[in-house]
Amino acid sequence: MKQLKYDPIALLDILNPVLNESDCEKAVKVIINVASAIDCETSGDKSIELVRKHFGGPELRSFQQIVMKKQSIVQDHDGELTPSMVFFLRMKCSLTAESEMPSSSKADIISDIITDIPTLCKILNAHLDKLIEFNKRDDDELDMDEDEAAAFEDGQNFICLQLIHIAKGAELQEEGSRRHFISIMRSMLSRLETPDDLVDACVKAMASAHDTEAQFVQTISEVLVDVEDDDSYSSPRNKDKKAIAIVRQMRVIAILSVVLEHISSHMVGHPILDGFFEHLSPAITSKNAVVREHGVICLSKFCLLSEHEKVLDQFRPLLMTIAGSADERVEVRAHAAMALCDLALIHDKMLHPSGAENEGGRSPASFKDLLLEMLGHSKPGIVVIAAEITAKLLLAGRFDDPALVAWLVAIFFDSNLIESQNFQYNEEADEIGSPVRLQQLLSIFFPTYSMSSLDANDSIMASIGPLLTIVDHKMEGLKQTKALSQWPISKMIEYICYTVDIADKNKKSERTTELDKCENDLIDPTEPTPLGDIEVVEDSALNIIEASSTLLASIDIAEYLAESSARIPTFYTRALAKILGSACIDIGAEDKTLLSRLKSHVSEAEYSIDDGPSLTAIRKLSKVLAAVDDESSEEEEADVDDEISLNEGEIAEALEKVTLGDLEKENPRLSSGTFGSASSKGRYRDSSSRVSLGSIN
Numbered sequence: 001m002k003q004l005k006y007d008p009i010a011l012l013d014i015l016n017p018v019l020n021e022s023d024c025e026k027a028v029k030v031i032i033n034v035a036s037a038i039d040c041e042t043s044g045d046k047s048i049e050l051v052r053k054h055f056g057g058p059e060l061r062s063f064q065q066i067v068m069k070k071q072s073i074v075q076d077h078d079g080e081l082t083p084s085m086v087f088f089l090r091m092k093c094s095l096t097a098e099s100e101m102p103s104s105s106k107a108d109i110i111s112d113i114i115t116d117i118p119t120l121c122k123i124l125n126a127h128l129d130k131l132i133e134f135n136k137r138d139d140d141e142l143d144m145d146e147d148e149a150a151a152f153e154d155g156q157n158f159i160c161l162q163l164i165h166i167a168k169g170a171e172l173q174e175e176g177s178r179r180h181f182i183s184i185m186r187s188m189l190s191r192l193e194t195p196d197d198l199v200d201a202c203v204k205a206m207a208s209a210h211d212t213e214a215q216f217v218q219t220i221s222e223v224l225v226d227v228e229d230d231d232s233y234s235s236p237r238n239k240d241k242k243a244i245a246i247v248r249q250m251r252v253i254a255i256l257s258v259v260l261e262h263i264s265s266h267m268v269g270h271p272i273l274d275g276f277f278e279h280l281s282p283a284i285t286s287k288n289a290v291v292r293e294h295g296v297i298c299l300s301k302f303c304l305l306s307e308h309e310k311v312l313d314q315f316r317p318l319l320m321t322i323a324g325s326a327d328e329r330v331e332v333r334a335h336a337a338m339a340l341c342d343l344a345l346i347h348d349k350m351l352h353p354s355g356a357e358n359e360g361g362r363s364p365a366s367f368k369d370l371l372l373e374m375l376g377h378s379k380p381g382i383v384v385i386a387a388e389i390t391a392k393l394l395l396a397g398r399f400d401d402p403a404l405v406a407w408l409v410a411i412f413f414d415s416n417l418i419e420s421q422n423f424q425y426n427e428e429a430d431e432i433g434s435p436v437r438l439q440q441l442l443s444i445f446f447p448t449y450s451m452s453s454l455d456a457n458d459s460i461m462a463s464i465g466p467l468l469t470i471v472d473h474k475m476e477g478l479k480q481t482k483a484l485s486q487w488p489i490s491k492m493i494e495y496i497c498y499t500v501d502i503a504d505k506n507k508k509s510e511r512t513t514e515l516d517k518c519e520n521d522l523i524d525p526t527e528p529t530p531l532g533d534i535e536v537v538e539d540s541a542l543n544i545i546e547a548s549s550t551l552l553a554s555i556d557i558a559e560y561l562a563e564s565s566a567r568i569p570t571f572y573t574r575a576l577a578k579i580l581g582s583a584c585i586d587i588g589a590e591d592k593t594l595l596s597r598l599k600s601h602v603s604e605a606e607y608s609i610d611d612g613p614s615l616t617a618i619r620k621l622s623k624v625l626a627a628v629d630d631e632s633s634e635e636e637e638a639d640v641d642d643e644i645s646l647n648e649g650e651i652a653e654a655l656e657k658v659t660l661g662d663l664e665k666e667n668p669r670l671s672s673g674t675f676g677s678a679s680s681k682g683r684y685r686d687s688s689s690r691v692s693l694g695s696i697n
Contacts, residue, residue, distance in 0.1 A: 006063040008032075018151075018158045021087075028091040032120045035067035049162045068090050071165070071532035073123055081123065083155045084485035086162040089113050110170055115169065121184040131156040132193045155297035157197050164201045182209050184353070186219065189255060192247055196254055200519040202362050203258040213263050216271045220259050221662040224279045248290055253294045256280060260301040269307050277302065279398050284318075293332045300339030304346070309412045312349055317342070324370050334433060335383040337374065340367055344398055351398060375407040376473075380417055383440050388409045391445045394459075395452065403457045406466035409496065410474065412442045415486050446495075450503035457503045458541060461549060467492060468576070472568050480571040489572075490579050497549035504546075542587060547594050554583045554621070555598045561618075562604035573614045577605075581617030585624060592629065599625040604640060613632075 004010040008031050016022040034048050038060055055063060071088060073080055094351055096109045114120045136151060144152070155688060171179040185206040188194045194202075203220075258274055267273050280302060283295030298317075302317045321326060323336035344350040344367060350368050366515070374386035387408055395398045411417065417435045431437060431494075450457045475483040534643040557576050565573050580602070587595065602622050 006059075006066045006068055009082075009084045009088050010163050012088060018083050018154050022181070023045060026089060028088060028378065029095065031067055031093050032092060035064045037526075041090065044623075066485050072113055072115060074115055074119060075168070078086050081127070083158045083162075086159050086166075090162045090166050090169070097169050114166055114170055117170065117172065117174075117181050120167055120170075121181060122182065124160060125158055125169075127163070127643060128188065128194065128198075131160065131195065135193070135195070137657050157158060157195060161201050162199055162204050164198070167203045178209050181220065182206060183483060184227070185209070186223055187646065189251075190224045192227065192229055192251055193243075196250070199251070200256045200258050203255060205260065207259075208593035213267055213360040214270065214272070217259070217263065217267065220255065221272050221275060223255065224252055224276070227255070228279070236508055246286075246288050249286060249288075250294065252279050253283050253291070253298050257294075257298050257301060260298065260305060263305070265305065268305050273305060280520075284322075289329045289332065291327070293335060296335045296339065297333055300342060301342055303339060308347055311343060311347060313554070316343070316350060319343075324373070330379055330381040333374075333382060334520065337370070337385055337389055338432070339686075341392060342372075344393060345396055368401065368495075372403065373458060375404075375411070378471075380435065381410060382435060384433050385418070386437055387438055388432065388441060391441060391449075393457070395449055396446065399458055400455055402462035403466040404458050406463040406470055408442060408445070409467055409472050409492055410487070412439070412446075413488060413492050413495075443534070446499050447502065450499050451506055451671050454507070457500055457507075460503075461500050461552055464493060464553050465560065466497060466498075468557065468560045468566075472564070474567060475572060480569070483569075484571065484575060490576055493553055493579060493583065497553055500549045507535050547591050548585070548589075550583050551590050551594055551598065552584055553592065554585065555601060558598060558601035558605050558618075558621075562601050562608055565605060565608045565614075569612050570614075573611055574617070577609070577611075577617040580605075581620040583621060585621075587627060594630045595625065598629045613678050 004014075008028065011027065011031075012024055015024050016026060034051055037048055038051065051063070052060065071085075071089060071092075073081060073086065093110055093113055097107050099106070131153065134149075134156070165182055172181060185202050188202050189199065189206075206219065207216050207269050210219065230248070240259055254645050256279065259276075263273075280295060280298055283291050283598050284299060286292050300317070303319075306315065319336045319340050320555070323333050323340060325333065338572065340350065365405045371386050371390050375390065377383055377386070390404050390408060392398070394404060418436075446460070450460050471492070474487055478486070501571055557580055561573065561580075585595075587599075599622075602618060602625060606615060606618055606622060609618065
């Protein structure tokens with residue numbers, strides 16, 4: 001500052017606020033705050049103490065006078081408003097408005113800077129005209145190189161933006177000034193020659209100048225009509241009428257996008273807001289892909305502010321058609337699918353099938369069918385977007401489908417997805433549609449989803465069956481080495497079992513803590529309990545069994561091999577057989593009905609497989625299951641027992657309903673010994689004794 005003679009504008013010229021606005025904001029805040037408080041004796045600000053330490057008395061006075069001197073956006077004939085100067089004045093206005101000084105003092109300082117709103121608008125129009133005239137010139141007419149031309153254009157844009165911000169900061173309480181400012185903003189938005197970089201600031205400034213949202217929306221509707229009627233646009237770069245029509249549509253979308261983000265949900269159902277769709281629909285049906293993409297993005301915002309019935313009847317079929325169109329660009333389909341996802345989180349019926357979506361048989365019957373189609377698409381962009389949407393809806397409880405979980409597992413382990421040509425490693429990880437972002441999300445999704453509920457954990461466990469079919473289709477046409485490398489089925493199944501086991505152990509730990517708390521409450525006689533007298537009955541005959549993840553995975557694999565071994569590749573059969581041969585199953589601890597089912601499927605797989613190595617691996621498991629009784633003989637014994645002791649069966653059934661009622665509500669996978677496992681949903685045993693597939697190589 002000493003070298004620059006304490007001139008903050010000279011410092012900003014070096015920092016370049018056009019390119020480094022945030023850093024310049026920090027610097028100006030410190031400079032103005034220090035200069036305004038340098039005379040305060042009780043200030044505890046370290047920056048002020050530092051300035052006092054290094055500056056002498058004359059230097060402090062000089063610094064304060066130069067920083068706090070009166071300056072205005074109105075320049076002399078020889079002067080010119082520069083980006084650094086207008087940025088400093090804007091910051092001075094903002095800090096003054098936020099300060100605790102009296103209102104009269106604030107008004108005086110701001111008035112010294114802007115003089116009045118008409119004067120500010122006149123300067124704004126002058127710089128806007130200068131910018132428009134510069135953009136109209138051909139490249140041959142410019143007397144500067146490309147870098148200088150870009151710097152001049154950015155500088156004029158920056159000045160216009162800062163002037164708009166200054167007007168927003170000035171309190172537009174005087175009715176004449178407010179009306180004049182609104183008219184200037186309206187003319188700028190209606191003028192197609194106005195650069196797109198100014199649209200956002202103009203709309204927000206116009207919103208701040210209105211008293212109510214209804215008045216603001218009414219003004220915007222008039223602006224949209226003016227945009228569509230503007231025939232004054234002319235540019236040597238866009239002489240074609242079609243190009244001008246595209247510019248007009250993009251301006252409408254730009255204005256509506258900012259408006260829909262700014263207004264609140266209280267405007268839902270407003271007739272003027274509903275009329276915005278008439279201005280938006282031409283962009284959605286445009287032949288230009290860029291216009292359609294931005295039109296769909298704007299439509300998604302419009303749907304959030306529309307009535308429930310209109311969303312279901314009018315906009316859902318439209319978005320489903322766009323997202324399901326095979327001829328549409330990936331970007332447009334992706335934005336339509338994301339819009340459906342956002343609406344599905346708000347409206348429950350968004351996921352229900354609709355007859356209008358099935359006309360001609362071209363569109364899927366439901367959003368879930370659409371997602372399943374997109375998850376299996378050949379283009380990585382669609383797959384990544386669909387996977388992120390699926391994970392979001394599963395975690396929100398909107399879906400509970402093992403097939404969707406299976407697709408997410410397959411995509412999570414797809415080694416070629418990140419290495420695809422459409423996506424590179426240096427892509428922004430936080431950008432929607434990035435495989436890097438998707439990998440990060442899925443790595444958190446699976447453990448979170450499995451611990452969210454028992455139904456979610458069941459869906460993950462039940463995804464193995466659909467996963468085997470998905471991987472089989474993905475391996476078609478691939479050689480053995482590449483297929484098993486890209487789709488490591490053993491690692492996928494191991495990961496599923498590991499995730500399920502971790503969730504079950506966490507659930508058991510929570511349940512144990514709750515039981516200990518209940519026991520402590522019952523033991524303490526001073527604490528009243530709403531349960532009344534409780535009698536704890538221990539029945540050794542009642543054995544609650546929860547099947548291991550290894551057993552369930554083995555059943556799905558054996559069943560798949562029994563049904564599909566004749567058509568799947570030999571190397572895939574061997575990989576699955578190796579998993580079965582490596583499975584560690586505790587015969588004495590597992591449910592006998594499930595063991596019998598596994599034995600039956602293994603026997604069928606042995607009969608249908610003719611590959612030697614695969615048979616060798618499967619027979620290892622077959623030997624382990626040799627002592628297990630067949631399910632058919634077990635059922636015959638159960639029938640005989642029922643005929644001999646019908647009364648005992650009725651008592652047992654009643655006991656099961658009474659005793660296990662609460663347990664089944666908490667965990668539908670539990671079964672009671674042998675008599676309950678055949679009819680109940682119980683498939684699992686206690687997670688503490690589960691055997692993981694971690695030994696599989």
